[in-house]
Amino acid sequence: MARKSIWTPANVVTCIRICLVPIWLVVAEVCGVGDGSSFSMPALVVALFFMALSLTDKLDGYLARSRNEVTTFGKFLDPIADKLVVVVSLCYLLEQGEASAWVLLIVVAREFLVSGLRMNIATKGVVVAASNLGKWKTATTMVSISGILLAGAFPAGALRSGMFTLFDALLVVAVILTAWSGIDYFAKGWKYIVEDE
Template sequence: MSGNAGSRADGAAKGAGGSKGGIWTPANVVTVARIVLVPLWLLAAELAGAGAEGAAPGPALAVFAFFVVLSLTDKLDGYLARSRHEVTTFGKFLDPIADKLVVVVALCYLLEAGSVSSWVLLVVVAREFLVSGLRMVVASRGVVVAASNLGKWKTATTMVSISAILLARGLVGAPATFFWWFGQLLLVAAVVLTAWSGVDYFVKCRRYVTDAEEA
């Protein structure tokens, strides 16, 4: 009897998403590491001059590889959380912040380097502010808005476009031209998806914003 009770207790803890390590699950450690690595990536990019014309191919390619690692850790922490059944509230809060930090810092750097338009950064940042505000309003009504597929595609497309532009800076000749234009075209698609996903959030949650507060 006591053994069965213990098994049921363990199962209940797992079912509730509990973890013996508290918030410091492997997935959350990866997420925190990604946030810590963002300023290190920016420092490496500034020192390497990866966004400047005539930058040395070696350092520029290293900065590109560093960014790819940062981007892929998003998939890693998600896989760890799901496979180990350790999805935590802390992780749900921190993971999207890490994604936004990676994208916005990279776009700010590329904007300073003259590799992207200021309109790209405006659309991305404005969308994040508006959607974050919307989520807070909806959360105050006791409703949780799950991440949509549009939002996931937006993030993936933006990261791939930035990666392509950084890669172009480390190449010469035809390959550099190809990846440059590939990255720019993909960035246009990312901006469209960014605006579209933002509108989609507001359409889905419009009744929570337009309804009068209950007395």
């Protein structure tokens, strides 16, 4: 039986997403966030570019499931791509003064801790199923970052202020879901950590 190639359409899309992250960052650094003096087309480009990056996560998932081509390589690479998109964009927002360092700390700490737990219990042949909290966490984070970037394109006024307020609040919700999903994962996996103690 011929061995299946890891280069399925879904995995190709995931690899493209990873390659586009540094390109997005360069574009974002060059364009910057609008200063509010007038509508900023460069800032709009940054926001739309990020939205496209976010949506490719849905695309590769759809391709993998619809074509029945879910692979181990894809399961490994897709979460990495998601984390890369989120962490790089939060670093950019922090640099621009549009996000708190606490947001980045909680997101990165959660990923390190959960990844460490996964690796540890995987050595015992155990796979802890991810809950829907993880999906909600990712979706809320992507939407909030997209909204903050989009708000930066508008001129100063009620619309810009309202958008920043709304999506900053949504980012807080995303951080809460991030912490909650991490706690949930540890609650499910902790018994495998301590069972040999």
